[in-house]
Amino acid sequence: MVRSKENSTKDKLPAWLDQQLFVEFIDRDFPNLKKIKSYRLEPSSGNGENYTSLLLRANFELELIDGSQQIISYMVKVLPNSGNRDNVASWKVFDKEHKTYGEYIPEFEKMYREAGKEITFGPRYYESKNKLEEELLVLEDLGKRGFINVKRQDGLDMLHTKATLEKLAQFHAASAVRFELKGAYPAMYNRNLCSEEDNFKDFRENQTKAYVEACPLYDASHLAKSVETYGSQADDMFQAIAPEIEGEFRVLNHGDAWCNNFMYKYDDAGKLTETYFVDLQMSRFSSPAQDLLYFILSSTHVDIKIAQFDYLIKYYHEKLTESLKLLKYPKPLPSLRSLHQSIFTHGDWILPIVSILLPVVLVDPSDDANMDSLMDSESAGEKFRNNMFKNPRIIRHQKEILPWAHRRGAFEVRN
Incomplete structure (x- = not known):
């Protein structure tokens, strides 16, 4: 079965990469955080732009204690979801x-x-204080x-x-x-x-x-x-x-x-x-x-x-x-x-x-x-x-x- 490019890309997004993994980083950037209103993970580079890792953008909509809204995103690198994963x-x-x-x-x-x-x-580099089972690198979204x-x-x-x-x-x-x-x-x-x-x-x-x-x-x-x-x-x-x-x-x-x-x-x-x-x-x-x-x-x-x-x-x-x-x-x-x-x-x-x-x-x-x-x-x-x-x-x-x-x-x- 031939799948659309959109569905194929969506299927490759790692299910383990949930918003909870980013809470420690968001807390550092927004000490006055009230709650995370939304979270969306998306590919950040097109075909032919990256070969050794899967590069993603983690998007968040936040509500702060004073009632204001804030939009923030982080760049995320994980192992590729491909046949070359073990090599990398x-x-x-x-x-x-x-x-x-x-x-x-x-x-x-x-x-x-x-x-x-x-x-x-x-x-900016965000180092996790938690031990992760998967390879993960989180950086500022330039x-x-x-x-x-x-x-x-x-x-x-x-x-x-x-x-x-x-x-x-x-x-x-x-x-x-x-x-x-x-x-x-x-x-x-x-x-x-x-x-x-x-x-x-x-x-x-x-x-x-x-x-x-x-x-x-x-x-x-x-x-x-x-x-x-x-x-x-x-x-x-x-x-x-x-x-x-x-x-x-x-x-x-x-x-x-x-x-x-x-x-x-x-x-x-x-x-x-x-x-x-x-x-x-x-x-x-x-x-x-x-x-x-x-x-x-x-x-x-x-x-x-x-x-x-x-x-x-x-x-x-x-x-x-x-x-x-x-x-x-x-x-x-x-x-x-x-x-x-x-x-x-x-x-x-x-x-x-x-x-x-x-x-x-x-x-x-x-x-x-x-x-x-x-x-x-x-x-x-x-x-x-x-x-x-x-x-x-x-x-x-x-x-x-x-x-x-x-x-x-x-x-x-x-x-």
Whole structure:
């Protein structure tokens, strides 16, 4: 039986997520609460906007003791109600996000306040005092304060790109200073996904095969064999343990730094005033090269991502060193040259970004734009991959990126 999209979505809403779970948060926000008048749970993102968790909005209508009415909503993340649920549960992404929002971001923001600068990195985090059997993350609904995402298929213009790079630089700087002052981050931050076994091998092979077959569309038939050979031998960067390279500058990377995970706020005149992070499930302690490659190659406008790549790295470096100085980083500042060297060293990120992440960013919304289709090796997966690799947007981006990546030796097979 084919069910309507509306009914299908409704069926996926977790029955255990009732209003009682939010009472402790509402009490904190509204100490003069009289009663909850209504509660409604709804999906908060469309198809193709979120892959590793089910993102919901919990809406409440409240009555306060003085008789006034108040409307409030919270953003809620739970495990996906799909075939990929067990995989996501094993990745420790919820453990990591609770830790980052609950401990590290408040520390980083305090470091800046003590240095005389007010910086906020993301939404308010609500930590439950109760032991829950299900994975649950509750955050402030930034939409209520006017924050929005930029349309992912368009790519970020220079203004939004620079604002995002500045925020990443501030986050990275604080994380590096904290590391020097307080020591190592927990082991789960050594890699993006803490998988106990590699469940992505078939997926990577299918994705690389479809990507190689699409190379003629990208005027890159001459690269197909190199990409195929390199892809067959490359590690899965999402599961790889971050290398510890002597003398390399390391930071806590956002880890999933693509445009949907940044939200922007504007004043009444339309001027960009604030940039916030969301979705910190995949943070990894490594070179900032990871976030820089991930963000620039996946999320910037096609006209700037390659043509302005070196300029964007220089801009990031300026903002990074500015923040490191402000926070009194106790070691020599990383040079621009060493940052470029790290970007070459961590070039293994380029193939998964351009063959997995970028097509997901640019694909049109559809019913099959989800993790199950992405992982599927049969007809549903083939249909989704065709939509990803053959749409005009991805063709234009790949024509810009592939020659650049090839000139950098991104697909060289190591002996």
